[in-house]
Amino acid sequence: MNNISFTRAENIEGAIKKANNKQGKVKFIGGGTNLLDLMKYRVENPDHLIDINELKLSKIESTEVGGLLLGATVTNADTAYHEEVEQRYPLLSKAMLAAASTQLRNMATNGGNLLQRTRCYYFYDTSTPCNKREPGSGCSALEGFNRIHAILGESEHCIASHPSDMAVALAALDATVKVTGEEEGHRSIPILEFHRLPGDTPHIETNLKDGELITGIELPKKGFPEHYAYIKVRDRPSYAFALVSVAAALELDGEEITDIRIALGGVAHKPWRKPEVEKEYYGKKASRENFEALAEKLIEGATGYGDNDFKIPLAKKTIVRALTEAIEK
Amino acid sequence: MIAGTNYIGKSTRRVDGIKKVTGQAPYIAEFNPADLVHGYVINSRIAKGKITSIHREKALKVPGVREIFTHENVPLEVKIDSDYTDPLSPPGSPFRPLYDDKILYNGQPIALIVADTFETAAFAAGLVEVEYEEEDHGEVDLKKNLEQATHEDVPDPAEPRGNAEDAFEDSESKIEAEYYQPREYHNPMEPFASVASWNEEEGSFSIYDKIQGVSSSQGYIAGIFNLEKEKVRVISPFIGGAFGSGLRPQYQLFFAAMASKALKLPVKVVMTRTQMFTFGHRPACLQRVKLSADKTGKLTSIQHEAFSETSKFEKFNETIVDWSGLMYECENVKLDYQLVPLDVYTPMDMRAPGGSTGIFALECAMDELAIETGIDPLELRLINYAEKDQNENKPFSSKELKACYQRAAEKFGWQNRKPExxxxxxxxxxxxxxxxxxxxxxxxxxSSAKAILTAGGKLTVSSGTADIGTGTYTIMSQIAAEMLGISLENVEFKLGDSTLPEAPIEGGSWTASSVGSAVKLVCSKLQETIFAMAAQTNTDIFENKLIENAVFSNGEISVGNSTAIPYVEIIKAAGKKSIEVEVNSEPEDDRSNYSCYSHSCVMVEVHVDEDTGMISVPRVVNAIAGGKILNPKTAESQIIGGVAWGIGMALEEEGMMDSRNGRIMNANLAEYHVAVHADVQEIDVIFVEEQDDIVNPLGAKGLGELGIVGVASAISNALYNATGKRVRELPFTLDKVL
Structure with a gap:
């Protein structure tokens, strides 16, 4: 049989030590909702699984600076329905509840959600070339079925998109990913720097180092409870990944924009956000014209690959729609 | 003859419901005979070519692996003088697993690993290295291969009438459109599974198989192994959905039987979900429809041609275009149906095969004609209402379609439709x-059926039919209980066993009608037997009495105002433990003078998000004329299920086959979308009264297929009404309406 070791870590230090001492491929396992599927498809072939569910990472706590720390092993369901998340960060709650299905949300953890892998058909089918699965073998999606694929930030090596809804809201909220490892100890990675664009290394999806463990996600104080919207455009109303999703958050002074955040899902290898473009709209009126101009700039340079051409106009419309809904709240 | 205990026509809970919800109804993969070993199938990764080598060594070394069967070591007996046809084989030569090194389609089963556990077999499968010589990528795209279309071995559609081409040219209003439907895959909840045990001493098989008719598997295995049918017993008590995919035996049956005989051990083979995409499916189909009408909306011509895919080894056909000659009154009709052989597995029947396909095109085209003529779509259908079957030139046995139109329109509020x-x-x-x-x-x-009434008052009726989740157990029990006038609790209906009286394969919506008629007949024979036995011992009461005077009620027989005599006493008085009768039932001759159809009217409301194009179907009304409704509860479930599937067919279902390798790229339930709960909202089912004394002794027409027919067209038509955009290609994903 395929010999896999399965160990339950009792504390963070132990988990990291275990991960670093093992020979072969090591994976931490939380809910396992994506990892186990990938193992059945033989896409992920770990030698060792380290169960992190016993670690004390299952709490949601206030931070000293007035934010909220979401433990890595808290389930997506418990996070989305957490009172403080619902009240202070309704954008995150809404995005998380738009994801997957009830059963999956009850199992999936916050750390695992960030590490879930693309839904590219070719990535899952080991009989087809895929640079993400087998570097250098080629990208089957470029000239294959690519309706669900990226239009922004993609490369000739990979046009896969990131499937998470939660990460899109986190990107809009400027969350920080807390990680711990043997070499660098505790460190924080801003969410926008956590995931990577494919470039010529599509198999490396995050800036997490070998053996590093996500311990939590920190939300800053500001949660945009007044003006927010999460719109997920998908092929069916449940248990379907986003074709395009938009997390929008605004702060207004009358009709004037004082802060604006727009993150997109389903369109790139990572949650897509351009803070430099957003800043140009500080002080401007929260009007449809401005939203349309902003949408245009955010989608600038987008490329379609045939099946996914429709995402370009769709993304623009959805941005405007999300911003409009957000200010009407 | 009047029965006193009424069940027919009453909403009745499933008699097997408790068993199902408490896990006591065994499905095929749950049978575990002693010494069972497990098989795991390896499938081809190319669409066309041949296997140059299969390296088994590594896998054979895995502890627990018993054998690996490939085309190189499969027992010769399944290659020589073996007949692989089954009762529903279309023209051509059926697929023979492991016959040789040729690859006919991507996903073709090419090896079976047998091991002590399923997990060991599945693991070892990953160690088998297969080398191929690819001939080319294979032809798998219907639209790109239309020039291969053929009439050879394809049944002709209904005869043309009048001159459709000329009438089309001369007409004032006309439309011409092309419609496309992709491959769709059945994906019942229960995957295909077989458990086969070879008995060396008796030279016989005992088999549990997921199949819609035990006779199908029995004949198939008997043909392959050159056995008398009696030497193959097939049992299939419960089926977790099949929808047509179980009409023909699937490859896991061959593998389980072959390996069991070779290894002299019981073998179980269960398909994975991905493997559920490696056999029959609803064929991709391209249709062209031309309709024309005069100023009043009266149809002046109908032309309908269809190109449907099939495999390169069998010519699977459906009735797709004939509906266009049947549905509306029209003097000029021309129909054509061709098949396009591709490097895919032979397609097979899927719920309302051909009907849901052909009606999709015809009923969208009718809507296009309504727009063209400026006539309300419902009015246009009434203007062209067919009072007789012009294809066959026969009257209908019954047709309450006008009542369906009226009741659906009332319930739905059709008059509120805004034409613009x-x-x-x-x-x-x-x-x-x-x-x-x-x-x-x-x-x-x-169909045949047997009935046994015991001296303890229990009635057992049996027939080798199947219950694919439709409620066969329940309605047959209802018919038997009513006929004999005994309570439902005292009736047991047995099915799914090849030792039972032969019944047709469960499909085509004919089980209620066919097996139901046999059950009714066997029960009336039992009534006669009871009457005769009672008359012998109660000469005074029964003198000059005819069976027509008898009442069978509450487990007793009475004539006129006489004292009722319990059946139990009659059987005991005759010194018997039970009485038994068996019958063969056939359609009545008169039936052939009529056309027998069920009809429906589907009305839907769709909502389309103006920005995102996301579509929802908040409301569906489906009014049904299906003859006598035997059990409104299970009947309603049938229709709701059909509508729910119709929503998925309209909005989501599509087997995505990559034309570079003939491989289905979304072979799982995350990416092959079917309707989820959130898609299925309000569904109103209306059964209109329909009296039919011709269709069969029960007056029932069967409802398995009808519920899905027309749903996709109604949704397409509603999408046009909502957006002004005509979507002619299934599924109607949001990018097509944006």
Missing amino acids: PRSNKQGNKLVGYGMATGVWEAMQQK
Whole structure:
């Protein structure tokens, strides 16, 4: 049989030590909702699984600076329905509840959600070339079925998109990913720097180092409870990944924009956000014209690959729609 | 003859419901005979070419692996003088697993690993290295291979009448359109599974198989192994959905039987979900429809041609275009149906095969004609209402379609439809109304049944039919209980065993009609037997009495105002433990003078988000004329299920086959979308009264298929009404309406 070791870590230090001492491929396992599927498809072939569910990472706590720390092993369901998340960060709650299905949300953890892998058909089918699965073998999606694929930030090596809804809201909220490892100890990675664009290394999806463990996600104080919207455009109303999703958050002074955040899902290898473009709209009126101009700039340079051409106009419309809904709240 | 205990026509809970919800109804993969070993199938990764080598060594070394069967070591007996046809084999030569090194389609089973556990077999499968010589990528795209279309071995559609081409040219209003439907895969909840045990001493098989008719598996295995049918016993008590995919034996049956005989051990083979995409499916189909009408909306011509895919080894055909000659009154009709052989597995029947396909095109085209002529779509259908079957030139046995139109329109509020597209808005949502007509043939087949009434008052009726989740156990029990006038609790219906009286394969919506008629007949024979026995011992009461005077009620027989005599006493008085009768039932001769169809009217409301194009179907009304409704509860479930599937067919279902390798790229339930709960909202089912004394002794027409027919067209038509955009290619994903 395929010999896999399965160990339950009792504390963070132990988990990291275990991960670093093992020979072969090591994976931490939380809910396992994506990892186990990938193992059945033989896409992920770990030698060792380290169960992190016993670690004390299952709490949601206030931070000293007035934010909220979401433990890595808290389930997506418990996070989305957490009172403080619902009240202070309704954008995150809404995005998380738009994801997957009830059963999956009850199992999936916050750390695992960030590490879930693309839904590219070719990535899952080991009989087809895929640079993400087998570097250098080629990208089957470029000239294959690519309706669900990226239009922004993609490369000739990979046009896969990131499937998470939660990460899109986190990107809009400027969350920080807390990680711990043997070499660098505790460190924080801003969410926008956590995931990577494919470039010529599509198999490396995050800036997490070998053996590093996500311990939590920190939300800053500001949660945009007044003006927010999460719109997920998908092929069916449940248990379907986003074709395009938009997390929008605004702060207004009358009709004037004082802060604006727009993150997109389903369109790139990572949650897509351009803070430099957003800043140009500080002080401007929260009007449809401005939203349309902003949408245009955010989608600038987008490329379609045939099946996914429709995402370009769709993304623009959805941005405007999300911003409009957000200010009407 | 009047029965006192009424069950027929009453909403009745499933008699097997408790068993199912408590896990006591065994499905095929749950049978575990002693010494069972497990098989795991390896499938081809190319579409066309041959296997140059299969390296088994590594896998054979895995502890627990018993054998690996490939085309190189499969027992010779399944290659020589073996007949692989089954009762529903279309023209051609059926697929023979492991016959040689040739690859006919991507996903073809090419090896079986047998091991002590399923997990060991599945693991070892990953160690088998297969080398191929690819001939080319294979031809798998229907649209790109239309020049291969053929009439050879394809049944002709209904005869042309009048001159459709000329009438089309001369008409004032006309439409011409092309419709496309992709491959769809059945994906019942229960995957295909077989457990086969070879008995060396008796030279016989005992088999549990997921199949819609035990006779199908029995004949198939007997043909392959050159056995008398009696030497193959097939059992299939419960089926977790099949929808047509179980009409023909699937490859896991061959593998389980072959390996069991070779290894002299019981073998179980269960398909994975991905493997559920490696056999029959609803074929991709391209249709072209031309309709024309005069100023009043009267149809002046109908032309309908269809190109459907098939495999390169069998010519699977469906009835797709004939509906266009049947549904509406028209003097000029021309129909054509061709098959396009591709490097895929042979397609097979899927719920309302051909009907849901052909009606999709016809009923969208009718809507296009309604727009063209400026006539309300419902009115247009009434103007062209067919009072007789012009294809066959026969009257209908019954046809209450007008009542369906009327009742559906009332319930739905059709009069509130705004004809102008994009004129009905609710916030960001464009609202559209659409309708379509549905139809399905009301067939009846030969069927047998046996009834045993014991001295303890228990009635057992049996027939080798199947219950694919439709409620066969329940309605047959209802018919038997009513006929004999005994309580439902005292009736047991047995099915799914090849030792039982032969019944047709469960399909075509003919089981209620065919097996139901046999059950009714066997029970009336039992009544006669009871009457005769009672008359012998109670000469005074029964003198000059005919069976027509008898009442069978509460487990007793009475004539006139006489004292009722319990059956139990009659059987005991005759010194017997039980009485038994068996019958063969056949359609009545008179039936052939009529056309027998069930009909429906589907009306739907769709909402389309103006910005995102996301579509929802908040409301469906489906009014059904299906003859006598035996059990309104299970009947309603059948129709709701059909409508739910119709929503998925309209909005989501598509087997995505990559033309570079003939491989289905979304072979799992995350990416092959079917309707989820959130898609299925309000569904109103209306059964209109329909008296039919011709269709069969029960007057019932069968409802398995009808519910899905017309749903996709009604949704397409509603989408047009909502958005002004005509979507002619299934599924109607949001990018097509944006």
